[in-house]
Amino acid sequence: MRLLEYQGKELFDQYGIRIPRSQLANNIVEAREGAKKIGIPLVLKSQLTVGGRGKAGAILKVKSEDELEPKFADLIHKEVKGELPRGILLEEMTPIKQELYLSLFLNRGKRCYSLIASAEGGVEIETSDNKVVVDVPLDGLNPQVAEDTAQKLGLTGNAVVAFVDLAIKLSKMAGEKEAELAEINPVAILGDGSMLALDAKVIIDDNSMFRHPELKEYEHVSELEKQAEVSGFSLVELEGNIAILGNGAGLVMSTLDLVADAGGKAGAFLDFGGKATTETIYEALKVISQIKHIDAILVNLFGGIVKTSLVAQAILDAYGNNVISVPVFARISGAESEKSKEMLQGSRAKLYGTVDEAIVAAVAAVKK
Amino acid sequence: MEKFDIFKTLEGDKNDGDYKKKPVVIQGITGSFGSTHSRLMKAYGTNVAAGVTPGKGGQDFEGTPVYNTMAEAVKATGAQISGIFVPAPFFLKAAMDALDAGIKLLVAIPEHVPIRDSIKVVDYARSKGARMVGPNTAGVIIPEVMKIGIMPAQPFKAGRTAVFSRSGTLMYEVSFSLTNRGFGQRIGIGIGGDPVNGTNLIEAFELVRDRPDVDSVVVVGEIGGDAEEQLAQYIIDTSFAKPVVAYIAGRAAPKEKRMGHAGAIVYGNYGSAESKASNYAKAGVPVAKRPAEVPALLEQKMKK
Numbered sequence: 001m002r003l004l005e006y007q008g009k010e011l012f013d014q015y016g017i018r019i020p021r022s023q024l025a026n027n028i029v030e031a032r033e034g035a036k037k038i039g040i041p042l043v044l045k046s047q048l049t050v051g052g053r054g055k056a057g058a059i060l061k062v063k064s065e066d067e068l069e070p071k072f073a074d075l076i077h078k079e080v081k082g083e084l085p086r087g088i089l090l091e092e093m094t095p096i097k098q099e100l101y102l103s104l105f106l107n108r109g110k111r112c113y114s115l116i117a118s119a120e121g122g123v124e125i126e127t128s129d130n131k132v133v134v135d136v137p138l139d140g141l142n143p144q145v146a147e148d149t150a151q152k153l154g155l156t157g158n159a160v161v162a163f164v165d166l167a168i169k170l171s172k173m174a175g176e177k178e179a180e181l182a183e184i185n186p187v188a189i190l191g192d193g194s195m196l197a198l199d200a201k202v203i204i205d206d207n208s209m210f211r212h213p214e215l216k217e218y219e220h221v222s223e224l225e226k227q228a229e230v231s232g233f234s235l236v237e238l239e240g241n242i243a244i245l246g247n248g249a250g251l252v253m254s255t256l257d258l259v260a261d262a263g264g265k266a267g268a269f270l271d272f273g274g275k276a277t278t279e280t281i282y283e284a285l286k287v288i289s290q291i292k293h294i295d296a297i298l299v300n301l302f303g304g305i306v307k308t309s310l311v312a313q314a315i316l317d318a319y320g321n322n323v324i325s326v327p328v329f330a331r332i333s334g335a336e337s338e339k340s341k342e343m344l345q346g347s348r349a350k351l352y353g354t355v356d357e358a359i360v361a362a363v364a365a366v367k368k
Numbered sequence: 369m370e371k372f373d374i375f376k377t378l379e380g381d382k383n384d385g386d387y388k389k390k391p392v393v394i395q396g397i398t399g400s401f402g403s404t405h406s407r408l409m410k411a412y413g414t415n416v417a418a419g420v421t422p423g424k425g426g427q428d429f430e431g432t433p434v435y436n437t438m439a440e441a442v443k444a445t446g447a448q449i450s451g452i453f454v455p456a457p458f459f460l461k462a463a464m465d466a467l468d469a470g471i472k473l474l475v476a477i478p479e480h481v482p483i484r485d486s487i488k489v490v491d492y493a494r495s496k497g498a499r500m501v502g503p504n505t506a507g508v509i510i511p512e513v514m515k516i517g518i519m520p521a522q523p524f525k526a527g528r529t530a531v532f533s534r535s536g537t538l539m540y541e542v543s544f545s546l547t548n549r550g551f552g553q554r555i556g557i558g559i560g561g562d563p564v565n566g567t568n569l570i571e572a573f574e575l576v577r578d579r580p581d582v583d584s585v586v587v588v589g590e591i592g593g594d595a596e597e598q599l600a601q602y603i604i605d606t607s608f609a610k611p612v613v614a615y616i617a618g619r620a621a622p623k624e625k626r627m628g629h630a631g632a633i634v635y636g637n638y639g640s641a642e643s644k645a646s647n648y649a650k651a652g653v654p655v656a657k658r659p660a661e662v663p664a665l666l667e668q669k670m671k672k
Contacts, residue, residue: 002624051624108563108593108631111487126636138487178484180563207630208482210457234628249561249628250535250590253617254659256627260620261657269621271628274518302541333544354660 001204004047006089007218008182008200015173017166017184018196022091031072034090040065041093046075046085056080061093082239086220094196096188100153101125102167103183103201104136104174112137113174115167119153121186141171158193166195177215178208224290231283233272240265241295241366243288247276247302255300255355262356264363267294276301281314282323289324295366299330300355308332308351312340315349329362331355372499374575375555377448377473378510388513391417391447393438393471395454395462397429401477402453405518406432409451412521414514417445420462438462438469448472451507451516456480459503463489467496475516476502476566480630486564493566500566504630505558506536517558527552528581529666532572533588534559534595534631538617541659542588549663554582561629563592569599573608584611584670586662587653591618592632592639600647611669614648615656616641 003011009019023034024047035042046058053059058080060071075088099121107114118131125131132152134145143164150163166187174182183201190196204215221229228235234249242264246252249271256266268291272284281299288297301311311332318324328349332340341351352358380387392409396402397419406429410416418441419429425436435441438450450466452459456478466474467489474493481503493500501508507517511524519536523544529551533539536558543553557572559565567575569587576582589596596616603612618627618634619641626633634640645655654669656662 106483106563109568109595109598111490111564124636126638138484178482180483205483205630206626207456207480208484211482236625236627238622246537248535248537249632250533250538250588250617251541253535253590253621253627253632254538254541254615256621257617257619258658266620269627302537302544 001206001209001215001219002049003200003202003204003218004049004086005045005200006047006087008202009197011173011177011202012197012200015169017169017173018194020092020094020196020198022089024087024089025072026087027076028069028072031068031088031090035062035065035068038090038092040068043091043093044071044075045089045091046078046080047087047089048080048083048085050081050083053080058085094188094198095191097191098189099186100163100189100195101128101131101185102170102187103181103185104171104179105181105183106179107135110135113171115141115149115171117149117153117167121188125185136171138175140175141168143168159189159195162189162193162195177202177212178205179203180205224287228270228287231272231280231287233270233284233287235287236269237291238266238268240267241293242266242362243268243270243291243294243297244300245270245272245284245288245297246300247272247274251300251302255298255359258355258359259298259363262359262363264359264366267291276311278310278314278317281311282317285314285318285324289318294326296326296362297324297328298358298362299328299332300358301330301332301334307336308334308340309336309343312343312349312351316343316347319347319349327365329358329365331358370497372497372575374473374499374508375579378508379513386415389415390449391415391445392449392451392516393418393420393441393445393447393466395420395438395450395452395466397421397432397434397453398424398427399453403429405453408521409515412515413512414516417447438465438471442469442471449475449516451475451477453477456482460485460488463500464492467492467498472498474498474500474566475505475507476500477505477507477518479504479561481562483562483564486562486566490564490566501557502560502566504562505560506533506539507558509553509556511553511556519556519558523547524556525552527554528583529553530572530576530582530585531556531588532559532569532585533557534561534590535588535617535629536561538588538615538659542586542615542662545660546586546663546666549667551584551663551666554579561590561631563631565595569595570602573599573602576610577608582610584613584666586666587612587614588659589614589616589644590629590632591616591621591627591634591641591644592629594638594643596644597647600651600653603651603653611666611672612653613656613662613665613669614653615659615662616644
């Protein structure tokens, strides 16, 4: 789960990491109140889970009172990469002396956190040359290691103390909240050497949520995702018009690649897991039917022990009950494929011997 | 510490009375998932010697005794192998229980295990000279001998290729196309779809590196993390001699979206299919564009 900036900052605040004075506003009334509290000039920051807000114009400065309403109205309705904001954060302007980059990310290979710090803040860390990387155990950062890192960054005086404090608090938070990533980009160094988290990017391990009821309020799941989750499906909504269903995340990903190779665009990724029964497939079709931009459904099922007639039945039921109306292109390796072909005769669904044939037919159908 | 030998643990030595019939304990045997697959594992030839379900000790599952704890099950059977089929929130306790009882190979099937719990178990297993495969894996199969996991039997055939896969269904699909082209498999290991794996790709390669009965390796990867990049470096650094062919799923997946598997997510260039493919190219590993292309690439590679 990727937290919004304001949510990440709430966690920072709980761990004693300093953040700018700020206020979340969902409408103009709240924005006016917030502006009164914080004072103008201030910054409006769109609350999105996608990156690149600055470049997309989703962060705006408000220099006078009459700028507040038009700029707020602009941001609250502004989609970035297909996502509408969940509120706008109003934040005080901070006089910055220097910026840093600081993050902890869960290093898969080493099975610990990696702390990454750089004396250049606000940049893409991947392309930064001047970064310090150190391993940090899951149970927290050693103060000496934090101090050495501060020195490598060229910090002096109060800034060293502030950095050690900040890094230790961030690692404590990451560990306790089971974060896959806790990033502050940038960290602001103020005139007195103290430090402030200007942004927050925190990703929590979804699978640990059962023991973090305190984070439950941050969860943001659409009705559709909820329905998919209840059925045990993995669903990712995409921008194209071909829905791809299959039994296994790897298989569905691989099918997505082949669809792209054939010139098609996937509109949904749905892995219905190990159970390929009539009920499961029917449920999966029901979920897909709620995505409006789907013009064709591609089913790729590999099982060895799957009876294809069960899948054919689910498809027929879905047409019969008007759950779906778009054509279905299916590749199902399993028993009874002749019988299944006969069952689907006269419907808008067709079985194919190979996934490539099914894909070619699906891509051609949506191009008409 | 002695080097971990998965073949010795799974099959034993030729002189052993129970060669290729080593006892396996199934944790969660009475659950619907565990019972279905225990039945299928037995049918395939796995010696499911005991099951464990806390509170159900003394019962039996279709002739297999059920115990309350791993300690009892291990004492009764002498098993060194356990298959874990419990739901994710119970995984940590089940795995620790198994390691404390002296289990040497843990095959961890459940999906949705917190990363923290996986790390705890991997580290604890290391400290005891034991090994985990998974979690979020289809399991381990030695075709025509035994399987511990949820894979169907039909795609696999005994042979000399090792198949390592981060995805379950793609392991079946690729193994099936290998089987159809005459490449049987010596072993199939589901690495798992999670960010942290009990046995990662490099460790899997180490398991077959010196085996004369393995003549080639197929590695089925996907986007996310840098396991493939690390593997490519390992192949270069250690001059891995057996022919290797790879496949990577998720070329067309968007960035910052988790594609079904917890581990399948791209941040920037980190975890991208391009990064993996270019590293494989440096290591001389051909990458199939589609699963069905794997056998043809392997054929070419074997001729050289």
